[in-house]
Structure formats: structure tokens, C-alpha cells
Amino acid sequence: MAITVDLRGQVALVTGGTKGIGAAIADRLAEAGATVVVCGRRPPEQTSHEFLQSDVREPDEVAALVDRVVEAHGSLDIAVNNAGGSPSADAADASPRFTEAIIRLNLLGPLHVAQSANRVMQRQDTGGAIVNLGSVSGVRASPGTAAYGAAKAGLLNLTQTLAIEWAPKVRVNAVSPGMVATDDSLDHYGGEAGLARVAATVPNGRFATLTEVADAVTFLASPLASYTTGANLVLHGGGEWPAFLRAAEG
Numbered sequence: 073m074a075i076t077v078d079l080r081g082q083v084a085l086v087t088g089g090t091k092g093i094g095a096a097i098a099d100r101l102a103e104a105g106a107t108v109v110v111c112g113r114r115p116p117e118q119t120s121h122e123f124l125q126s127d128v129r130e131p132d133e134v135a136a137l138v139d140r141v142v143e144a145h146g147s148l149d150i151a152v153n154n155a156g157g158s159p160s161a162d163a164a165d166a167s168p169r170f171t172e173a174i175i176r177l178n179l180l181g182p183l184h185v186a187q188s189a190n191r192v193m194q195r196q197d198t199g200g201a202i203v204n205l206g207s208v209s210g211v212r213a214s215p216g217t218a219a220y221g222a223a224k225a226g227l228l229n230l231t232q233t234l235a236i237e238w239a240p241k242v243r244v245n246a247v248s249p250g251m252v253a254t255d256d257s258l259d260h261y262g263g264e265a266g267l268a269r270v271a272a273t274v275p276n277g278r279f280a281t282l283t284e285v286a287d288a289v290t291f292l293a294s295p296l297a298s299y300t301t302g303a304n305l306v307l308h309g310g311g312e313w314p315a316f317l318r319a320a321e322g
Contacts, residue, residue, distance in 0.1 A: 075296070077104040077290055077291065077294045077296060078104065078105055078294075078295075079101060079105045079106035079150070079293070079294060080105035080106075082107070082147075082149040082150055083106065083109070083141065083145045083147050083148055083149050083150070084098075084101045084106040084107065084108045084109070084149065084150035084152065084293070085108075085110075085111065085138070085141055085148060085150070085151050085152065086098045086108060086109070086110045086111075086121075086152045087110075087111050087112075087128050087152065087153055087154050087155035087181070087182075087185055088110075088111075088128075088154045088156065089108070089111065089112070089119075089121065089152070089154060090110055090112045090116035090119050090123065092254050092255075092282070093154060093205065093252060093254070093282055093286070094110065094152075094154040094155070095110075095119070095282075096282035096283060096285065096286040097152055097285070097286045098110050098119075098121050099120070099286065100283070100286035100287060100289070101150065101152075101286075101289075101290055101293065102120075102121065104290055106149075106150065107122075108121045108122070109122045109123075109141050109144075110122070110123055110124075111123065111124045111125065111126045111137055112126075112155070113125070113127050122144075124137055124140055124141070128155050128177070128182070128184060128185055129176045129177055129180065129181050129184075130184075131184045134181075134184040134185055134188050135184075135188050137188070138185075138188040138189060138191075138192060142192055147192070148189055148192045148193065148200065149193070149196070149198065149200050150200065150201050150202075150203070150293045151186065151200070151201075151203070152202075152203045152205070152293070153185050153202070153203070153204045153205060153227075154205045155177065155182075156177055156178040156181070156182075156205060156220075156223075156224075157177070157178070157220075158178070158217050158220035160216045160217060161216070161217070161218075162216070163218035163219075166218070166219065170219070171219045174223060175219055175226075177223075178220060178223035178224060178227065179224075179230070182227055183230060186202050186204075186230075186234060186244065189242075190202070190234075190242050193238075193241060193242045194238070194241050194242065196241075199241035199242050199243070200241070200242050201242070201243045201292065201293045201294075201297075202234070202243070203244075203246065203247060203289050203293050204227055204228075204230070204231050204244070204245070204246040205246070205247060205248075206224050206227055206228050206231075206246040206247065206248035206249075206304060207220075207221075207224045207248055208248055208249070208250045208306065208308050208311075209221040209224050210223075210224030210225040210227060210228050210248060211225070211228070211248060211306065212312075224248075227246065228248070228304055231244050231245065231246040231302065231304065232302045235301040235302030236302065239301060243292075243297070243298075243300065243301040244301055245292040245297070245300060245301060245302070245304070246303070246304040247285065247288045247289050247292065247304075247305045247307060248304055248305070248306045248307065249280055249285050249307045250274070250279075250280065250306075250309060250311075251270065251274065251280065251308075251309075252279055252280045252281070252282065252285055253278075253279040253280065253282070254282065267279075273313060274309040274310060274311075274312070275309060275311065275313070276309030276310050279309075280307050280308075284307065288305050288307055
């Protein structure tokens with residue numbers, strides 16, 4: 073008997089869903105049958121999904137966003153907190169304004185979305201599912217992106233706490249990717265040679281694909297994960313070789 077993900081009749085909101093991982097998640101949820109709405113601070117050049125403009129850092133905008141989704145589609149069954157990210161910055165030199173902005177985007181934004189989604193989901197007979205996009209930066213040291221790593225660590229704690237507070241109606245889980253192959257990977261890691269060197273540090277020998285991250289999110293949002301809440305699904309290809317073992321090998 074084939075195992076399939078059937079999200080027909082479900083309405084999903086994906087923050088930051090116009091490009092990269094967010095767009096892949098939106099596409100995968102739609103392939104499973106969900107009606108998908110994506111949001112972002114600026115309209116995209118193109119998207120195959122309904123787009124609503126919203127800044128997740130602003131609670132009033134988030135509340136209005138969720139209201140618009142429910143008014144248009146009648147429910148909100150899945151909320152995916154994908155919007156986030158950070159440029160590199162040395163912690164010693166990062167300004168207070170920079171640090172605050174990173175934490176607002178990566179921790180407070182998801183909380184605002186989760187709170188607004190929960191208010192709707194608690195009233196629905198079928199409840200709902202919230203999936204937060206974490207990062208391996210939240211479960212290990214994050215040199216060069218200290219505020220980002222701290223925010224993602226906070227997001228994982230928030231995931232566990234909300235899962236307890238909002239059960240049994242609303243399930244709250246997280247997916248924490250490691251290195252993911254995107255359009256920016258080549259430039260970020262110095263071309264094909266640099267990309268290969270970095271990929272060689274992963275036990276699985278490669279970066280995750282956008283589809284693999286999207287599949288993990290779709291699983292957690294689906295009835296296949298009906299008893300899963302408060303979990304963090306780590307997608308890091310086996311993690312990293314311990315530095316001391318590499319040093320011992322010479």
C-alpha cells in the first residue's frame with residue numbers, strides 16, 4: 073500500500089514563500105493538494121501561489137495577514153514559519169540595531185505568526201499544524217552569525233513550549249536544515265571547488281536539496297505526523313566530523 077500525503081481541503085500559509093526554501097515548501101504543499109498562500113515584505117517577480125504582502129516582524133501586519141487568509145479561504149490549517157536569515161557579522165562588532173533586527177526576524181516573527189495562527193486553529197474542529205524552520209545553527213555554535221544562532225536556539229525552545237501549551241488542537245514542530253543547495257551556494261562557498269570541499273565535510277557527502285527540506289516540512293504538516301508535536305527534525309546529512317578526529321588523522 074503506497075503512503076501518500078493528502079492535504080486536499082487544507083489551507084497553508086508559508087512566510088517567505090516566494091523564493092528558495094520557502095518557495096520549495098509552498099510548491100510541495102500545493103502538490104499534496106493544499107491551497108497555499110505565501111507572504112513576504114515585497115511582491116515577487118513571479119510566484120505560482122497567492123501572494124499577500126506582510127512583514128512578520130510587525131504583529132499588527134501578521135494579525136491582518138492571517139485574517140485575510142481566513143476570510144478568503146475559510147480556514148488556516150497549516151502555518152510554516154520560513155521567513156528568516158542573517159548576513160555574517162562578527163559578534164564583537166555587531167551593532168545593537170543589527171542584533172535586534174536579526175532576533176526580531178528569526179524569533180519574534182515566528183512567534184507573531186504562531187500566535188495569530190493558533191487563535192484560528194484552536195477554533196477549528198480539526199485544529200492545525202505549525203512548522204518552524206530552525207537551523208543547525210540553533211543546536212551548535214554559530215560563529216559569524218551569533219544573533220541568528222541564538223534566535224534559532226530560542227525558536228526550538230519556543231517550538232517545544234508552544235507544543236505543550238497548545239496541545240491537543242495544534243501541533244507545533246520544527247525542521248532544522250544544515251547546508252542546503254540553493255542558487256546562492258556556488259557564490260557563497262567559492263565556486264564548484266569550494267562547494268565540493270564543504271560538501272566533503274558532511275557524512276552524506278553532499279548538501280541537502282530544496283525538495284528534501286520541503287518534504288520534511290510537508291510530512292510534519294500532514295496527518296502522517298498526527299502524533300508528532302514538539303519535535304525538531306534535523307536535516308544535516310549526518311552532521312559534522314569531530315574536529316579532533318580530523319586533527320588526529322593528520
